[in-house]
Amino acid sequence: MDRLFAGAIPALLGFLADPDPRRWQVLARLAVAGLMSMARREDVVDAGPEAAVPWVEAALRGEERPAVGGGGGGGGLRLYPVRDGSGLPLLLIGDSRVKPQGLSALAVLDDRPEAVAGDGAEHRRRWKAWLCWGNVLQFLNPSGEGRADGLQLARTALDAFDASLLAATAGQAGGLLTALREDRQGTGLTDAGAEPERGADVRLTDSGTGAVANTGGTTPTALERTMAWQLVLRELSYMGDPAIEKLARTLAERSDVPPPEAGWDTRGVSRPLELAWPTARIAVVLAEDAQDTGYLTECHAAGWHVGEAAAWDETELAALLREARTGVTDEGGGGA
Known part of the structure; x- marks a missing residue:
């Protein structure tokens, strides 16, 4: 149980x-x-x-x-x-x-x-x-x-x-x-909004919703990245942490930060990581969790580099993620 x-x-x-x-x-x-x-x-x-x-x-x-x-x-x-x-x-x-x-x-x-x-x-x-x-x-x-x-x-x-x-x-x-x-309407389990047409350019607005422009020139990779960030921002809106959501919106506007996972569960850590890049093992956590030494010990033991939103500098975080993608193991950055 x-x-x-x-x-x-x-x-x-x-x-x-x-x-x-x-x-x-x-x-x-x-x-x-x-x-x-x-x-x-x-x-x-x-x-x-x-x-x-x-x-x-x-x-x-x-x-x-x-x-x-x-x-x-x-x-x-x-x-x-x-x-x-x-x-x-x-x-x-x-x-x-x-x-x-x-x-x-x-x-x-x-x-x-x-x-x-x-x-x-x-x-x-x-x-x-x-x-x-x-x-x-x-x-x-x-x-x-x-x-x-x-x-x-x-x-x-x-x-x-x-x-x-x-x-x-x-x-x-x-x-x-x-x-x-059976694709019936009324389940409450699907997005009621219309999905953008294939090839449309989806851009983040200030409210975090997608504005679709039919440019016809957007590559699938760019579209998928933006759509993935949309889903992350929606999940963060459920969590209700303004600092993490603000940092996520800032990162979403950059072209060099891959979409993270929101509310990520990982083995050995008792509570979710609010914003996580599992491959890099880098995460942003709640301020209250960042003050919990037991929780931080769990994260470090599991190989995660974590910190609250205020501790992360967006440029340094982007650099850490870039280094992780290229196999560099520099331990810099604002996280714990």
Whole structure:
């Protein structure tokens, strides 16, 4: 059970050591079932599949939930809105119509700008919990056959979310992953924005969104690099650390810095590296993590050169990454 919550790398190594999906499904169900007792009795409702759809959509968005009864499709569902110890909201759905009882769980991170900027430290705590629950919830439906849903969702994707796609609501598809494979709209798992045309030039704007100019002359390598930076900046917006995001935007404007990984889990390090270049083993970490000697010891023992955003000079960081790509092992730079 501990491996489920130890981070992505320990969870992956644990699964590789014991790759029995049924056993991991049992562990995930136990972890999620433990949350049910945290739901307030007055918030738990019984509903049929049809009646559950608008209730689920409102609950995920944090809006006032409509009244429901046991009808609307024959009943059979019990809905539990809960928050974990970090304050992260999750919605649990028990389905008594299947044997063994179906159990779905959806974790929602509020990634809207006002939420990210409003309580930075608390938001980062919820973001880390969101990542951790993602490692757990995926095992609720290990076969992908649509008997349950266990997924992470972002608040900004919920305007287009259709709860009738859930396995428990027995609607248009057999679960969200099935709907995703069939390219259905309303999963909340894909970018609602239009993808740029092949050959278009995508440039970063001040807000971090992409502005597309149809130049027709952009090479695929340049396009892929810019798109990769776009994804990194989006992930950083979930984390809510202004200093790291500012440094990342500055690095993204340079042509000599490859896109990093955001929220990188690595073996031997107990918490994610906020901005990491795994090949070079260079990373930017939270200021609070940079003050944690135990965490720094883990990073150094794992061969990582790390520092908080304020400790890195963009030119020196770019030089270190360039040297790492060419095989030079200079240990300069502002990181620890």
